[in-house]
Amino acid sequence: MAGVEMLPREYGYVVLIISLAGFLNFWMTSQVSKARQKYNVQYPAMYALESENKDANAFNCIQRGHQNSLEYLPMFFTFMTVGGIKHPIIASVLGSIYIVARYFYFIGYSSGDPKKRLTVGVYNFISLIGLIFCTLSCGLGFLLA
Numbered sequence: 001m002a003g004v005e006m007l008p009r010e011y012g013y014v015v016l017i018i019s020l021a022g023f024l025n026f027w028m029t030s031q032v033s034k035a036r037q038k039y040n041v042q043y044p045a046m047y048a049l050e051s052e053n054k055d056a057n058a059f060n061c062i063q064r065g066h067q068n069s070l071e072y073l074p075m076f077f078t079f080m081t082v083g084g085i086k087h088p089i090i091a092s093v094l095g096s097i098y099i100v101a102r103y104f105y106f107i108g109y110s111s112g113d114p115k116k117r118l119t120v121g122v123y124n125f126i127s128l129i130g131l132i133f134c135t136l137s138c139g140l141g142f143l144l145a
Helices: 011-038 056-086 088-110 114-118 122-144
Strands: none
Touching (some): 011 088, 056 088, 056 122, 088 114, 088 122
16 A cells, blocks of 8 residues: 555554544444433434423433543544654554543443543543644654654
């Protein structure tokens, strides 16, 4: 494949981690779909209204856990893709931590108590900061080469 030989062999780990993030997103989507049925929240409503649904908080916590993950996904993909060019192993380890922490972030949020999202979920933010540094290092490496 043209161009692949320009990337380090270990970049394959980066690609695999990005794929795992996609699977996690699909799983979270399925959880929101199940919650829509369970709590009777019909499309196109993004969130349930407490004035209309006694289970609004339960549904909204599940929806918000997924929505927040979607909000961070473009940054995660960008930092993994670019930072992994120069630091594929470090980026893959940080990406793995991000995915595991995002899973627990979602589980904690889905409990109905938003504070539980940060018990283990806080590590997704820490790993994202690490990925930002990998990306900065890659950019500086290009400029200083």
